[in-house]
Structure formats: C-alpha cells, structure tokens
Amino acid sequence: MADLLMKMPFQYEPKRKNRFILTFPSSLGINSWYVEGASRPTITINKKEIKFLNTETYVSSNFAWGEISVKLRDPIGPSAAQAAMEWVRLHAESVTGRMGYAAGYKKDVDLEMLDPTGVAVEKWILQGCIITKAAFGDVSYTGDDIMTVDLSLQPDRCILVY
Numbered sequence: 001m002a003d004l005l006m007k008m009p010f011q012y013e014p015k016r017k018n019r020f021i022l023t024f025p026s027s028l029g030i031n032s033w034y035v036e037g038a039s040r041p042t043i044t045i046n047k048k049e050i051k052f053l054n055t056e057t058y059v060s061s062n063f064a065w066g067e068i069s070v071k072l073r074d075p076i077g078p079s080a081a082q083a084a085m086e087w088v089r090l091h092a093e094s095v096t097g098r099m100g101y102a103a104g105y106k107k108d109v110d111l112e113m114l115d116p117t118g119v120a121v122e123k124w125i126l127q128g129c130i131i132t133k134a135a136f137g138d139v140s141y142t143g144d145d146i147m148t149v150d151l152s153l154q155p156d157r158c159i160l161v162y
Contacts, residue, residue, distance in 0.1 A: 015122065019114040022070065025107050029083040034072040036148060038111065041124055041158035042066035067132060067152045068109075074137070074147040081136055084149050088134050106130055109153065121162075128156030 022038050024030040048061040074080040090105035092098070106128040113122035133152035 015113050021112045023110040028087050028107065034080045035070065036073050037071045039069045041068065065155050065158050067154050068126060070151040070153060072149040074149050080149050084134055084151060088131055091131055123161040125159040125161060126155040127159065129153040
C-alpha cells in the first residue's frame with residue numbers, strides 16, 4: 001500500500017467541478033455567467049458481433065455522442081430565457097410553424113476546465129450543437145429559488161483539444 005502512495009505525484013492537483021467556462025457564440029446572447037452547471041461529453045460505442053462456429057468475437061461499430069445538459073440561471077435582464085428561446089426559434093418557430101435551416105441553428109459551444117489560477121487546462125469543442133429540449137422551470141409561491149432554464153444539447157461531434 002505504501003508503494004502505491006509513493007507513485008502519486010507530489011504536486012497533485014485534481015480538476016474541480018466548479019472550475020469551468022461554457023462559451024456560446026456571441027450571436028446567441030447566452031452569456032457564460034448564466035451557466036450554473038453542465039455535463040461533459042459522453043460517447044457510446046456500439047459493438048458488432050462476429051460469429052464463428054460456436055463462439056463470438058466483437059469489434060467496434062458506430063458511435064454516437066450523447067446529449068449535453070446545461071443549466072442556466074435566468075436573471076431579469078438580460079433574460080436567459082429570452083436568449084434560449086431565440087435559439088429555439090432558429091430551430092422551429094411555434095407561432096408560424098416554420099422550421100429553420102441547419103446552417104442557421106447548429107452552433108459550436110466551447111467547454112473549458114480551469115486550473116486554480118483560471119488558465120484553461122482542458123478544452124472541448126462541441127460542434128454542431130442543436131437544442132433537443134428546453135425547459136423553462138417551475139414557479140411556486142412556496143419558494144424563493146433562483147429561476148433556471150435547462151437545455152439539452154445534441155452535438156454532432158465533440159473534440160477534446162487538450
């Protein structure tokens with residue numbers, strides 16, 4: 001056991017969940033300081049079974065990136081709900097029924113993990129994100145919680161730059 005501990009770097013500093021910045025394109029009006037929380041990318045790799053006689057072996061097959069969940073704080077002004085709804089309207093307009101072009105609503109989002117001094121030590125580029133769900137929260141006379149907007153984003157691909 002002591003040998004295992006001796007192999008740990010002396011100057012060990014783990015990444016922290018609360019040291020991150022999620023950056024949206026400026027055209028959306030979703031400020032980085034709105035973000036209360038987000039999930040990091042997940043990937044699912046399917047398997048392909050190869051049968052031979054009475055055995056099976058496997059190789060990897062198609063893969064898919066999972067949805068990214070984002071929780072935004074919703075201030076009175078500028079409104080996070082309004083900014084999120086403007087992005088939703090690029091996908092689909094509920095009043096007219098008009099659908100948007102993918103070139104107009106697909107956006108790249110950056111997720112950076114920071115060290116204690118604020119320097120980015122990990123960067124993900126979430127390419128071609130679309131909104132798959134927007135939830136504008138519940139209201140209640142019994143609480144005084146901060147209003148939030150929950151978004152589910154589906155990226156085409158996620159690139160771990162560093």
